[in-house]
Each structure stands twice: as structure tokens, then as C-alpha cells.
Amino acid sequence: MIEGKGLGGKKVHRVNVSLTNKQAFKLNRLATACNMKPTTLAAVLIEKGLNDPKLVSELQRDYCIQSAYRVIVVNNHGELNYVLTRREDIR
Numbered sequence: 001m002i003e004g005k006g007l008g009g010k011k012v013h014r015v016n017v018s019l020t021n022k023q024a025f026k027l028n029r030l031a032t033a034c035n036m037k038p039t040t041l042a043a044v045l046i047e048k049g050l051n052d053p054k055l056v057s058e059l060q061r062d063y064c065i066q067s068a069y070r071v072i073v074v075n076n077h078g079e080l081n082y083v084l085t086r087r088e089d090i091r
Contacts, residue, residue, distance in 0.1 A: 017042060051080050 019027065024038075031041040049055050053073040064070050071082040 015046075053080065056082075 027038050027042060031038040034041060036044070056071070056073055060070055068085065070085045072085055074081045074083050
């Protein structure tokens, strides 16, 4: 899916993720159960997480310390887009 081949000129951004042994074990087991490579499954999990407005909101509630950089999830014809809030919007 997002392995880098056959993407028709689309740019792929590689991200290194450090996992604990326990997380890596879970990822490998789930990848095997889903008949995927662990890297492909990790990409699917990231994609699904970034397209889940509830999860995005929860992550920001727990970890966002700079309210000026808080994103608002906007549904644009079925595709979710992130929009940074402006300082005036925060008050």
C-alpha cells in the first residue's frame, strides 16, 4: 500500500518510529494476523488515526501545550483536513 513502489509519482514521507519490545511484539502479531508487513500495518494505523477526528481531539487535549498550534479538523467533501487555529480564535 505505502511501500514506495507503484505510487505514480506521489511523494512518500518516511518516518522512523521507535517502539518498545512489547509494542513491536503486538505490531508483529497483528500484522501476521492481518497478512501484512509490520511497516504496512503501522502506516495503516497512522493513517486511520490521523483521519479519526475523535482521536485527534483526544491527543490534542492530552498533549497540546501550545494552543496557538492546535488544529481543527475540517471535513472537506469527505476528506479530513487540518487547519491551524489563529490566536484570535483561541480566546
